[in-house]
Amino acid sequence: MSIWEFLRTYGPALASGTLTTCTEFVLATAIAIIVAVVMGLAKLSSNWLIRAPAIVYIEIFRGTSLLVQLYWIFFVLPLFGITLPKSIAGFLSVGLNCGAYGAELVRGAIQSVPRGQWEAATAISLSPAVRMRRIILPQALSIMLPPWGNLLIELLKGTALVALISVSDLMFEVKQINAMTYLSAQAFGTALVIYYLLARFLITPFMRWLERVVARGLGRV
Amino acid sequence: MVRFLNVNKDYGKLSVIHQLDFDVAEGEMVTIIGPSGSGKTTVLRILMTLEPISGGVIYVNGKPLTHMAKAGVLVPADERHFRQMRSSIGMCFQHFNLFPHMTALQNCMEGPVQVLGLAKKEARERSEELLTMVGMIDKKDQHPSRLSGGQQQRVAIARALAMRPKVMLFDEVTSALDPEVIGEVTNVIRKLVAEHNLTMLMVTHQMGFARDISDRVCFFYGGKIEEEGSPHDLFENPQRDRTRQFLSAVKEAY
Numbered sequence A: 001m002s003i004w005e006f007l008r009t010y011g012p013a014l015a016s017g018t019l020t021t022c023t024e025f026v027l028a029t030a031i032a033i034i035v036a037v038v039m040g041l042a043k044l045s046s047n048w049l050i051r052a053p054a055i056v057y058i059e060i061f062r063g064t065s066l067l068v069q070l071y072w073i074f075f076v077l078p079l080f081g082i083t084l085p086k087s088i089a090g091f092l093s094v095g096l097n098c099g100a101y102g103a104e105l106v107r108g109a110i111q112s113v114p115r116g117q118w119e120a121a122t123a124i125s126l127s128p129a130v131r132m133r134r135i136i137l138p139q140a141l142s143i144m145l146p147p148w149g150n151l152l153i154e155l156l157k158g159t160a161l162v163a164l165i166s167v168s169d170l171m172f173e174v175k176q177i178n179a180m181t182y183l184s185a186q187a188f189g190t191a192l193v194i195y196y197l198l199a200r201f202l203i204t205p206f207m208r209w210l211e212r213v214v215a216r217g218l219g220r221v
Numbered sequence B: 001m002v003r004f005l006n007v008n009k010d011y012g013k014l015s016v017i018h019q020l021d022f023d024v025a026e027g028e029m030v031t032i033i034g035p036s037g038s039g040k041t042t043v044l045r046i047l048m049t050l051e052p053i054s055g056g057v058i059y060v061n062g063k064p065l066t067h068m069a070k071a072g073v074l075v076p077a078d079e080r081h082f083r084q085m086r087s088s089i090g091m092c093f094q095h096f097n098l099f100p101h102m103t104a105l106q107n108c109m110e111g112p113v114q115v116l117g118l119a120k121k122e123a124r125e126r127s128e129e130l131l132t133m134v135g136m137i138d139k140k141d142q143h144p145s146r147l148s149g150g151q152q153q154r155v156a157i158a159r160a161l162a163m164r165p166k167v168m169l170f171d172e173v174t175s176a177l178d179p180e181v182i183g184e185v186t187n188v189i190r191k192l193v194a195e196h197n198l199t200m201l202m203v204t205h206q207m208g209f210a211r212d213i214s215d216r217v218c219f220f221y222g223g224k225i226e227e228e229g230s231p232h233d234l235f236e237n238p239q240r241d242r243t244r245q246f247l248s249a250v251k252e253a254y
């Protein structure tokens, strides 16, 4: 079977899988961003009771495997009475996992905003909350955007694991095609190319664009 | 206006400010000079509440700066008290520290809008007036990255003044500037001295400027005031050996 014939036959299944992958990616990214900001800020808190949970969270989710976390959320949580639909369990575990990495990016970026900026903000009497929101975070954003670009590509690749709990994403469709036809090279080759194209021609240009927007906000054009 | 009573500041074992008693009257312009590491910057940072003190009490405008009176005794101040006290003090830094993501005008408006709760329009009028005063009104929509050092420092002065402080602190505001633009910043400070009744505390290495402009000059040495007096007395007729040594060393360097 030629590659064109393959694509014509399995195009719809591949397209639907790709769409699911994109959905999982977007939702997981949203979770990762929220978790990263909350945990990153919490880890910087001077209050021990706020800092400790963030440290524990980051240690657990960075220190253990994403696949094990996924299985925990999908297979073990129901034993405690929390049953999640598989697609939600999928993006939730990917998002929570990447959020832990993101939290460290947020924390590191906040800490690398020059001390003079904190002091100047304090000298005009800004409250700690306003200082963080109006002065520190906008500058931290420009520092952390490039590493976030890498993290989001990792996140996209991580979503392939949700196929293992039968979310019908790109990887799941490709495995099915392979099981039915034994056209392994075509099936997994196409998956490889699609993941690459998504990372290279959607995520990377989008992040570059964001970096430019933020740089313009800093008057550095 | 500002009163230090027996103030100490230690960094671990290092005593940087040692039993400092120091008064600045309302409307007075006091210049602090002294060798590197003598604690000049530390005095200003303590006043701006950027550094906690290790002992003693500071009064600003009659109120304790780092303490609050609670049931008749002084207890360490909380964040709210600090914020309230800070609003009567403004500071300009050696490296300007303008907010890079805001234009000159936005830098000036930030405090009035976020802290004083002024309406945008009122904050803008106030800021534009100050930017005019420092000669930066035609650059008001530029980001700091587009401004020269001297221009940034003038915006930083306007930003501090926009909070209508009673006390202004200047920490070597010309040290990071090219020689040919120092004048544009010192002229702004001269204007402030001539036209406003601000209490000012300035650290500088420009002895000529200190001499022209100050009501009083304090020579710091080892975290203490070694000698103080009118600019004329201190520069023409220093009493202490250390002052004489410092002044002659500075004269050679410039």
Ligand SMILES: Nc1ncnc2c1ncn2[C@@H]1O[C@H](COP(=O)(O)OP(=O)(O)OP(=O)(O)O)[C@@H](O)[C@H]1O
Residues within 6 Å of the ligand: B011, B014, B016, B034, B035, B036, B037, B038, B039, B040, B041, B042, B043
């Ligand atoms: N954060 C800090 N931790 C430890 N030591 C410090 C700290 N900040 C300042 N010091 C020390 O305190 C002393 C006084 O510093 P300060 O900055 O007040 O000096 P200065 O008179 O302003 O000197 P310069 O003319 O070089 O600016 C110095 O010995 C310095 O090393």
Ligand SMILES: [Mg+2]
Residues within 6 Å of the ligand: B040, B041, B042, B172
């Ligand atoms: Mg200094």
